[in-house]
Structures are given as C-alpha cells and as structure tokens.
Amino acid sequence: MPVHARAHVYQMSPYRPGKTPEQLMTELGLSELIKLSANENPLGASPRAMEAIVQHLNIIHRYPDGNCTVLRDALSEFHALPPDHFAFGNGSDELIHLFGIAYLEPSDELMMAHPSFVRYEASAQLNQATLKKIPLTPDLRHDLPAMANAITERTKLVYIANPNNPTGTIVFRSELEHFLERVPDHVLVILDEAYYEYVEHPDYPSGLDYVRSGRNVAVLRTFSKAYGLAGLRVGYAVARPEVLDPIERVREPFNVNTLAQVAAAAALDDTEHLERTRAFNRVGLEYLQSACERLGLRTIPSQANFLLIEVGCQCARLQQRLLQRGVLVRTGEAFGMPTYLRVNTGSPEQNERFIEALQDALRE
Ligand SMILES: Cc1ncc(COP(=O)(O)O)c(C=O)c1O
The missing domain is CATH 3.40.640.10 (Type I PLP-dependent aspartate aminotransferase-like (Major domain))
Structure with missing residues (x-):
C-alpha cells in the first residue's frame, strides 16, 4: 500500500521541466540550438x-x-x-x-x-x-x-x-x-x-x-x-x-x-553590464517587432525582454518546426493562449536566425 500524501497535493500538477538544450540537440541531431524560451540574458552573467x-x-x-x-x-x-x-x-x-x-x-x-x-x-x-x-x-x-x-x-x-x-x-x-x-x-x-x-x-x-x-x-x-x-x-x-x-x-x-x-x-x-543588457534588449525588441510586422504577425507591445507573437495557428506544431531549425521558443498553450508564441530577445544574430526560422516554419 502506498503511503498517501495530503489529498490536495494530488490535484497539483508537477512542474514539468523542459528538456535541456543539450538533450534537445542530441535528440534532434542539431549542432547548435538557440534558446529563446526562458527570458534569460543572452549576454550571460556579468x-x-x-x-x-x-x-x-x-x-x-x-x-x-x-x-x-x-x-x-x-x-x-x-x-x-x-x-x-x-x-x-x-x-x-x-x-x-x-x-x-x-x-x-x-x-x-x-x-x-x-x-x-x-x-x-x-x-x-x-x-x-x-x-x-x-x-x-x-x-x-x-x-x-x-x-x-x-x-x-x-x-x-x-x-x-x-x-x-x-x-x-x-x-x-x-x-x-x-x-x-x-x-x-x-x-x-x-x-x-x-x-x-x-x-x-x-x-x-x-x-x-x-x-x-x-x-x-x-x-x-x-x-x-x-x-x-x-x-x-x-x-x-x-x-x-x-x-x-x-x-x-x-x-x-x-x-x-x-x-x-x-x-x-x-x-x-556592474552597471556597465546592466546597461549593455538593456541596450541589447531595446535593439532586439525593435527588430523582432518590425520583423514580425513584415511577416504580417501581430505582436503585443512589450516592456520586458520577451515578445508575445500571435501566429494565427496552433503553436505547438510551429514550435516543433522551429526546434528542427535550431530555435527553442515558448508556446502559449501553458498559459491558455495556444495561438501565441513567446520569444525572448537574443543577440542580433540569434534574433535574425529566429525570424528566418519562423518565416520558413510558417511556410511549411
Ligand atoms: C513574473 C515572474 N516572476 C518570477 C519569476 C521567477 O524568477 P526566478 O525564480 O528565477 O527569480 C519569473 C520567471 O520567469 C517571472 O517571469
């Protein structure tokens, strides 16, 4: 007989950690993976x-x-x-x-x-x-x-x-x-x-x-x-x-x-690192917003280091297609917005790679 925990604990969902970039790369045979899913700082730590x-x-x-x-x-x-x-x-x-x-x-x-x-x-x-x-x-x-x-x-x-x-x-x-x-x-x-x-x-x-x-x-x-x-x-x-x-x-x-x-x-x-981080983010947000606009995708004006993008389709499949192209983003399903993607700003190169991958994935 298993010992029972408090009853309401069984009504809670465990936090399901995503796979690590390393695990995903091995699984998908990728040589590189751009992680834009957890609102981390693309410049790294100070x-x-x-x-x-x-x-x-x-x-x-x-x-x-x-x-x-x-x-x-x-x-x-x-x-x-x-x-x-x-x-x-x-x-x-x-x-x-x-x-x-x-x-x-x-x-x-x-x-x-x-x-x-x-x-x-x-x-x-x-x-x-x-x-x-x-x-x-x-x-x-x-x-x-x-x-x-x-x-x-x-x-x-x-x-x-x-x-x-x-x-x-x-x-x-x-x-x-x-x-x-x-x-x-x-x-x-x-x-x-x-x-x-x-x-x-x-x-x-x-x-x-x-x-x-x-x-x-x-x-x-x-x-x-x-x-x-x-x-x-x-x-x-x-x-x-x-x-x-x-x-x-x-x-x-x-x-x-x-x-x-x-x-x-x-x-x-380290105020210098913080300033670089802010500047990086400002440039990144502007780039992502205007690139999405060019692709005809609505974005929500953001004051953070990430952008919510309405992709007009079920984003779980889109996320997979992006993953196959080496970019990891967050799908809106977890928060009840299944036609949205959330992506954080990366380095200028990473942002460009994301937009290229998104363009491709939307066409597929
Ligand atoms: C709004 C908000 N609060 C809190 C956290 C938790 O941050 P941490 O536990 O890393 O300090 C996050 C992380 O994504 C967040 O988005």
Whole structure:
C-alpha cells in the first residue's frame, strides 16, 4: 500500500521541466540550438559576478551566511532602504512559495490576473486557498478596476506581475495608485517586478515607492533576468519588516547559497553590464517587432525582454518546426493562449536566425 500524501497535493500538477538544450540537440541531431524560451540574458552573467564566484570557491565547504549580509547591505544601499526591508529566496519563485505558506489559510483567496505567471497558482493550490483569476483586458493588460471589484473579505494576497509574464505589458503609475486606494487593509499586494530593469516607459511605477510610503505592498525582484544569474537562483522581496517577519519564520535557514550571494552582490555593482543588457534588449525588441510586422504577425507591445507573437495557428506544431531549425521558443498553450508564441530577445544574430526560422516554419 502506498503511503498517501495530503489529498490536495494530488490535484497539483508537477512542474514539468523542459528538456535541456543539450538533450534537445542530441535528440534532434542539431549542432547548435538557440534558446529563446526562458527570458534569460543572452549576454550571460556579468564578468564581475563570475570573478566573485571564482574568488569564493575556497569557502564552499562552509554553510552560507543565512542572513545574506553582504547582499542585504549592498541592496540596502542601492535602494536606499533599511537592511530589514529585504528577504531572500532561492529565486523569486521561492519567495512566491514562502508568501503562500506564510500567509494563506484554506479560507483565504489569492487573486491574480489571467494569463499571468503560473507559479502564483501553485501557491494557492498548495495552501488550499481559493484561486481567483481575473482576465486581462482585450489589449492583454491587467484589469485593475475588475481586480479591485473582485476583492472580498477573504482576499489575502493579490499578485500583479509588472511587467506581466507572458504578455510583457505593464500597469501604469496612475492605474496602480487608483487600485491601491481601493485595496482594504487585510490585503497584501505583491508586485512581482522580475523584469523591472528592462522597462523604459515613463509611466512605469516602481513598487518600492509604495513600500516606502507604508502601504501593504511587497515587491519581488530577481537576479535571474537582467542580471543574468538564473542558474544560481537568487531573488528578493522588499517590504516593511512586519510583512517579511512571517517569511523569516518559514524559510529554510540557508536558502540562498554562498556563490549566489557573492555573485548577486557583484552583479549589482556592474552597471556597465546592466546597461549593455538593456541596450541589447531595446535593439532586439525593435527588430523582432518590425520583423514580425513584415511577416504580417501581430505582436503585443512589450516592456520586458520577451515578445508575445500571435501566429494565427496552433503553436505547438510551429514550435516543433522551429526546434528542427535550431530555435527553442515558448508556446502559449501553458498559459491558455495556444495561438501565441513567446520569444525572448537574443543577440542580433540569434534574433535574425529566429525570424528566418519562423518565416520558413510558417511556410511549411
Ligand atoms: C513574473 C515572474 N516572476 C518570477 C519569476 C521567477 O524568477 P526566478 O525564480 O528565477 O527569480 C519569473 C520567471 O520567469 C517571472 O517571469
């Protein structure tokens, strides 16, 4: 007789990791594969981060600093907020998990937009909270008035991914402020700003302003995207200490490893690498948008490092055809948009290779 886990756990779908580029290359007999499916930084990590890793290899036999002191102090200075306003996670994914287990009772509701980042959903399911998904507007932006209308006495956490994944759209400052005015005191609004560094729009709000003004707001940021450290897993939450106190109670003592801590602190200092990353992305987005337009494909205006493209057919087959041509992209099926592809910006050569492959694959 198998031992049974908690019943609701069987209702959750396991995260199914995609095959690695190496596995796909072996399987398909490809000599090269361009991976544009996970919103990673095509420039790689900051050279300073890599140097910091090498310099700290001689201490990896020790447990990490469970307080992330060096990174905490660096971020405190960087954002001009006290050190006790930060909590750290093994990627911001872990912080989403921790906010769920620290805050959600089965009688609570977690609200999110649809489609938006899928991990919020898992956090509601794990904690048996009710999941409330509010559809995006027809132009694929958060419908904040509808979200405010849907708040009840049971609503505990509201996630707003800004920019949103998978659409790359943002909520504007005035919209967010109207929304926050309507949010009652028993609700914590979590602004997930994983793509913060890429945004160029002048009306984009920084969630940190609302933490500073004492709102019930927590902000999530990550070193996985613009800072190019996805493989090391380090993200952080910014909020008032009383909001973070429950997170500190439930987290693992050593949830961020030593190399991740030193690399993230070094990456934060490397403004040149961040600027190159932004410039690369700007050029890449412009190129992809106009190339798609030439192909007659609609794209969603993006403020992130990826672009959602309406391909007008079931994208699963298209994805396979692109894969055979050595380009890996994300299909929209996972987030209920089966006629869309999501592709992140690569190097100029990679972007061109993607467009050539897309043109070919659409003709097939
Ligand atoms: C909106 C959003 N939030 C959070 C994450 C998780 O990032 P990480 O766990 O690598 O910090 C992602 C990753 O794709 C994302 O798109």
